[in-house]
Amino acid sequence: ITNGTTNGTSNDACKKSALVTGADGQDGSYLCELLLGQGYTVHGLVRHHSEVTSEKPSRRSLGTAAVQYHYGDVLDPFSLIKILRASKPDEVYHLAAQSHVGLSFSTSSYTSDVDALGTLRVLEAIVALGMEKTVRFYNACSSEVFGDVRDPVQNEQTRFNPRSPYAVAKLYSYYTTVNFRDQGVFAVNGILFNHESPRRGMDFVTRKISRAVALIHHGDAMELTLGNLDSFRDWGHARDYVRGMWLMMQQDEPSDYVLATGETHSVRIFCEEAFRIIGVCLEWDGEGVDEVGVNVKTGKVLVRIDPKLARPLEVGYLLGSAQKAADRLKWKPEITFQQLVREMVMADIKALEAGSNL
Numbered sequence: 047i048t049n050g051t052t053n054g055t056s057n058d059a060c061k062k063s064a065l066v067t068g069a070d071g072q073d074g075s076y077l078c079e080l081l082l083g084q085g086y087t088v089h090g091l092v093r094h095h096s097e098v099t100s101e102k103p104s105r106r107s108l109g110t111a112a113v114q115y116h117y118g119d120v121l122d123p124f125s126l127i128k129i130l131r132a133s134k135p136d137e138v139y140h141l142a143a144q145s146h147v148g149l150s151f152s153t154s155s156y157t158s159d160v161d162a163l164g165t166l167r168v169l170e171a172i173v174a175l176g177m178e179k180t181v182r183f184y185n186a187c188s189s190e191v192f193g194d195v196r197d198p199v200q201n202e203q204t205r206f207n208p209r210s211p212y213a214v215a216k217l218y219s220y221y222t223t224v225n226f227r228d229q230g231v232f233a234v235n236g237i238l239f240n241h242e243s244p245r246r247g248m249d250f251v252t253r254k255i256s257r258a259v260a261l262i263h264h265g266d267a268m269e270l271t272l273g274n275l276d277s278f279r280d281w282g283h284a285r286d287y288v289r290g291m292w293l294m295m296q297q298d299e300p301s302d303y304v305l306a307t308g309e310t311h312s313v314r315i316f317c318e319e320a321f322r323i324i325g326v327c328l329e330w331d332g333e334g335v336d337e338v339g340v341n342v343k344t345g346k347v348l349v350r351i352d353p354k355l356a357r358p359l360e361v362g363y364l365l366g367s368a369q370k371a372a373d374r375l376k377w378k379p380e381i382t383f384q385q386l387v388r389e390m391v392m393a394d395i396k397a398l399e400a401g402s403n404l
């Protein structure tokens with residue numbers, strides 16, 4: 047399937063071409079927008095879903111039919127070869143993944159196949175087509191590879207200590223990318239700390255909170271149920287992070303970069319900040335699984351703990367330093383934590399008011 051601009055005009059021949067795997071995900075949709083804005087011809091690899099329950103953000107927000115989507119799957123090497131051949135990319139942004147850490151514990155073999163071997167398959171396909179001298183490759187690695195951290199701040203030198211099937215698979219993808227680079231491919235790893243937005247999937251904690259706060263505000267829900275309130279994450283905005291991905295690919299030499307805000311907040315703080323947007327001040331009462339978040343004004347319980355939401359292994363604390371990206375890429379995040387939370391809550395409120403099912 048292709049949806050989009052016609053190929054082969056003289057104008058298109060001078061344009062750079064990019065292939066984005068996972069183009070309909072949160073990062074993929076922002077990245078496609080950025081690349082289109084930079085004048086690229088943009089191809090997106092997307093998986094076919096038999097049931098389309100909601101409009102994909104990338105398609106909706108792009109507004110034009112400028113991205114050329116191709117059905118494929120990183121589990122299917124032949125689809126990768128066909129799409130690479132059709133799109134003739136100068137740059138490949140490999141974002142497709144089973145991206146949920148919690149889910150990776152119950153689908154560990156599948157997660158490994160997609161996230162570890164998926165990266166290998168894309169790189170092998172590039173080499174099989176003889177494109178390795180002309181194509182630049184970006185791998186979406188993750189701060190989850192740091193896992194059970196000992197260093198108070200993590201950067202490119204920090205020891206890896208993965209704590210989930212997801213993180214182990216991403217570490218495989220990291221070293222695979224490094225090995226191809228060592229063989230001469232322009233291949234980079236973006237070690238991105240958590241990055242969120244109104245387009246984040248509902249099962250990630252930030253979006254779960256923003257959506258629940260909107261529902262409570264709207265009178266459609268009474269309570270929000272969470273797992274571990276005390277894990278800390280370095281949360282940035284996905285729009286800032288896709289700019290960093292692009293910058294990594296424009297350098298003279300390939301290298302790996304951490305992208306992070308340099309600030310960390312707990313899930314608890316994220317909740318407090320999100321409820322503050324709707325004018326609710328939360329206070330915490332009780333301990334462990336009996337702890338609750340209470341509306342100070344009304345005394346109503348708004349947040350409860352469900353121990354079933356806790357993970358078999360947890361990454362308790364992440365805080366990144368993007369000094370290398372600041373020095374070499376001149377990258378720094380522009381959207382603050384408070385702005386991020388506000389944007390997410392307001393977007394969910396707006397969607398509810400508009401009657402959207404998102």
Ligand code: GDP
Nearest residue numbers: 147249250251252271272273274275277313355
């Ligand atoms: P991750 O950092 O990629 O795992 O991103 P998530 O948004 O899935 O989780 C961030 C942190 O929030 C983790 O430490 C989770 O254990 C914690 N958390 C607490 N309650 C929840 C919940 O209900 N859902 C999710 N997804 N995470 C939760």
